[in-house]
Amino acid sequence: MLTLFHHPMSAACRFVRIAFGEYGEELALIEEMPWSRRKEFLALNPAGTLPVLLAEGDVPIVGATVIGEYLDETRGVLKRERRLFAENPMDRAEIRRLVDWYLGKMESEVTRHLVRERVLKPLMPNAAGGGSPDSTAIRAARANIRQHLKYTNWLAGTRHWLAGSRITYADLAAAAAFSVLDYLGEVDWRDNAAARDWYMRVKSRPSFRPLLADRVRGLAPVSHYADLDF
Amino acid sequence: MLTLFHHPMSAACRFVRIAFGEYGEELALIEEMPWSRRKEFLALNPAGTLPVLLAEGDVPIVGATVIGEYLDETRGVLKRERRLFAENPMDRAEIRRLVDWYLGKMESEVTRHLVRERVLKPLMPNAAGGGSPDSTAIRAARANIRQHLKYTNWLAGTRHWLAGSRITYADLAAAAAFSVLDYLGEVDWRDNAAARDWYMRVKSRPSFRPLLADRVRGLAPVSHYADLDF
Known part of the structure; x- marks a missing residue:
């Protein structure tokens, strides 16, 4: 299972989580506070931004669009009509x-x-x-x-x-x-x-379900957030 | 020849010009003032940002990284050791x-x-x-x-x-x-x-030469700008 450094309220991180979810692949999630600039995290991504994926061999892949391209090149191309990208x-x-x-x-x-x-x-x-x-x-x-x-x-x-x-x-x-x-x-x-x-x-x-269960400390979502018929 | 809407002092536009130059392909350049929000330009790119490439069939390709990927998919893959992207x-x-x-x-x-x-x-x-x-x-x-x-x-x-x-x-x-x-x-x-x-x-x-000839109105470059040994 690959690891994603993420924050639940980051759109870029959510994009990656849904994409992996669509391909039926689980991710180990590590929550990273975007402002913390932890040394260990900066060693993975000197820009200090989220998301960062630890891909095969723990190689860091940095940024949502870069991870999206990587996912397409290593998984998407094999998915035929379930591919989240076009051919043309x-x-x-x-x-x-x-x-x-x-x-x-x-x-x-x-x-x-x-x-x-x-x-x-x-x-x-x-x-x-x-x-x-x-x-x-x-x-x-x-x-x-x-x-x-x-x-x-x-x-x-x-x-x-x-x-x-x-x-x-x-x-x-x-x-x-x-x-x-x-x-x-x-x-x-x-x-x-x-x-x-x-x-x-x-x-x-189904790929969206984990996001609807996300909660941030001290701030509950609006009542319709997790409703499928809102 | 494809057309690029650009501004000479935009790094993103310069990136595209060098990439086409490396592949030996000329571009017709149209200078667009980034602040002007011309109707005809917004019809090509509702975000109003530069660069925009008019690709085959005058289809607009929007943004430097998107144009870079397009160029790789349509030209780069054929360039072998001159390809500006990796295989892996x-x-x-x-x-x-x-x-x-x-x-x-x-x-x-x-x-x-x-x-x-x-x-x-x-x-x-x-x-x-x-x-x-x-x-x-x-x-x-x-x-x-x-x-x-x-x-x-x-x-x-x-x-x-x-x-x-x-x-x-x-x-x-x-x-x-x-x-x-x-x-x-x-x-x-x-x-x-x-x-x-x-x-x-x-x-x-050689791909860089046209950029070294760029000039903006009212602002000359520093003296070493076009020197190849600065």
Whole structure:
């Protein structure tokens, strides 16, 4: 069994967990506090970021998209119609664009800020940057969610899955990001029926179940977080 | 010939230009102002970011790493010992980690800030965020360069090329980022002989020549920018 250094409220880490789950492969999870900069962890990844996978031979594979590519090269290619990636280079580029959208653009405009202000800061020691949440950062992130939800709603209304007719990494990345925000009650699904329906479909998959059981200290999820019919 | 929407002072765009250059393939370049948010450009890439490649059939391929993967899948695999990527999944993961380092981490800690404050702001209309440079942002970015230069010096001193014995995307990404900073005279090569020697080797390649001819309006490069023996 491979090992993943992760944090439960990291969208990038959730993406990796769902991907392994889809391929029916269990991961040993080690929770790493993103701010701690432990020496042993920095030796695996000098950038100090999550996730890090310890692959065969305990070689560290660093970062969600890099792990996703590794997983595709070592497992995905053998999965035929269950592969979470396309065969065609153009279709692969579209999947990668969307993974970057949700784990890059949305992360830096929305997810990272809400997680830092609402989840991490209350747990962090003051010396590491802990303390009261910054309400300006929260407001800005909340204003940005709407655009991402609207774009997802458009994609989900246009295509069966976000990158086309099959479930792919694009869906996993988007669902990973939205699931973190949904835990925090930050997603207003009401006017976005296509996005809501798409999220319900991803959320109902067995690979998603472990994420719905995640809890962070001192912060319970909103009541509908684990409901499959919300 | 394929078309690249780019900006000369974008490390991500430079990475793509060098990669195509290494494979001996010319690109038609269209300069796009990163702040302009032109309708026609947003139709190609709703994120509004650079670079965007118009691939075969004018299909837009969005983002430097996505274009890099596309280029490898459609050209690289045929290049044998001239391929800019490895064959082995573990080695590929290391190359991708370093590309993310230079075009992600270094970009967000250093490159983006210095380019925005020193190159773009003087050209941008006030309504788009133009105006006087923010000296705090410049100071912070300058403090961060040192760590990246030190890390690169360590890599270049340990391995012949940054990801191993052959030149790869990792070198192209790092050289693209450093070349932007070098244009601005922001890199102090003096105490980093291994990094300097490595950069000189990349800079001497024919694929790099067009970048050394790049000029931005109102800002000449430092005197050693285009010197092959600096």
